[in-house]
Amino acid sequence: MPSGDAAAHHARRRPRAIAAVALSTVAAATIGIVIGSGFLSGGGDASPADAPAAAPAATSQATPSQATEPIVAPEVAGATAGPQVSVSPSLDLDQHSIDDPGSIWVVVNKHRPLDPIRYEPEELVSVGSGTQMTPEAASAFGALREAAADAGAGFSTSTAYRSHGFQAGLHADYVAKWGAARADDFSARPGYSEHQTGLAVDVYESAACRLKACFADETAGRWLAAHAHEHGFIVRYAEGAEDITGYRYEPWHLRYVGVELAAFMREQGIATLEEVFGVDPAPDFP
Ligand SMILES: [Zn+2]
Known part of the structure; x- marks a missing residue:
């Protein structure tokens, strides 16, 4: 059963617009500091071979002016028309649990571990590359x-499911x-x-x-930023949202949430x- 984090559940009843404004303000106030720390890639993700050993190249995108920009979904220049996804502006945000690890809307972050902590999906199927x-x-x-391949923006898979x-x-290695x-x-x-x-x-x-912010500037990265939502995926760790998600920008990390929610967020x-x-x-583990 979902554990039902009482505080979080209560919090989500707040009007969304107000919540979003408050979060953006907090993030904007502190984001310069976080970006300034400079340690770019790797996200929740880096595989051992891709550990950030070689990565600490100073972030090229951090500028004071960006620090005050509102946090929004990425705008992609030259986005071509994809399938038109139509959603109700009043999407029912209670139709799936955000606590149940088997829900497509589960919210997992540094304050919200999986419950149970060693959760394993009931069924898993291969998506290639041994994952x-x-x-x-x-x-x-x-x-x-x-x-993506049809659009000339093909990509490869690193990892998907990872057990506890x-x-x-x-x-532990990191x-x-x-x-x-x-x-x-x-x-x-874990x-x-x-x-x-x-x-x-x-x-x-x-x-x-691979597992670096420069993926965002590659053909596949640009295409995904513009089209992932059409297939129910979001770029989970958005640019400029480190203080909300707890992780640096990870243009390569896609999270399935279903077409309805992905299109709604878009x-x-x-973000x-x-x-x-x-x-x-x-932003941090408690
Ligand atoms: Zn990832």
């Missing part, structure tokens, strides 16, 4: 990958290498990773930009699950 997703997410991902045990090993505080900035603790739900997948185009210009559901920002 798996839940059947619904895998089906949507297959369609996304095909559409796998994430534990991964995180802690050993970087120290606990730094590791927590880019690697989820039980706190979206990958454990079977709804998240990391993709890449070139090896050079239309409303809401994060925390904002759309009105749950508290989770």
